[in-house]
Amino acid sequence: MSGYKRVSGDAVEYEVFARKTRGEPLHQVGSVVAPDDDLAMAYARATYDEERWCEMAIVRKEHVIELWQPGEP
């Protein structure tokens, strides 16, 4: 077995968005953890490709600008 750890300390969380038709908006379908954008794309496609999405996109969670959170006014 390899000496690699199963959880990378450099990993970044990405949110995964997709839609099935052009008429519907993108919605969040899940998230992946990866050390870079390339691997995150590969992981998102591998993990969430069971549906026939017409579009899929990922965004670093840290780049999402929150307006408010649960429990906040």
Place this chain on the structure above:
Amino acid sequence: MNLSDLVLSIADNKQMLGLRYAEWATRAPSLEADIAAAAMGLDDLGHSRVLYGCLEPLGSDPRGPERESDPASLRALAYFDEPWTEWGQFVAANAILDTAFTVMIEACVAGSVEVLQHRLRKMLMEERYHFLHGRSWLRSGIDAKPLDRAWQEATEWFGPAEGETELLHREGRLSMGPAELRARLEEQLETKAPHVSVDWKTWDPVRRRGRPGAIDLPTFAMLRGLEEKKYAPTTAAKQAAPPA
């Protein structure tokens, strides 16, 4: 060697690559990498099915009865003969060999043979994610040994400078010959291949490899369905079972 032999080689290699990927579906360094290994394994097994299906339209199917009894009759590279024991072997295969097969498929799709132009195009889209996966893990750093071996076997697999693959290129059936294929692989991986010395006199032009040997027997038995038969009900048990 004709184009069917080359297509069968791609098919056999993708079949073995898919199986070896799948063996890592619970052993990769992260849950995401586990899932990617499983997904890439399914992709490559699917690609091998499509490639086997191209043999008949190409006009000749080189598969003979020996494939049922002789594991050395399969045309996969030596890299796939045994299950991988190190993650670095997975990464080197993913980055270098998978991309080498993709580069050859690009040469088929951009070549003059219609059935390959049409049927193989979709593979290139799926392979993009294998490439991103392999290149990213390659950048994270792995041992030189599996990398050197993968480069060696990729170079051997492309074939000699003046061999049959180059002939297919000159005829227009492939858009690239061995030199262009290797340059394209280096370009894709943004790296220079290490110095590779190939003894073309001992190279097997049918299996496109220099090393003797064959895939391990349990994998060969599984490919032939023998492992599955072990668990199938016996005739007596089937007769005793109530009708569904």
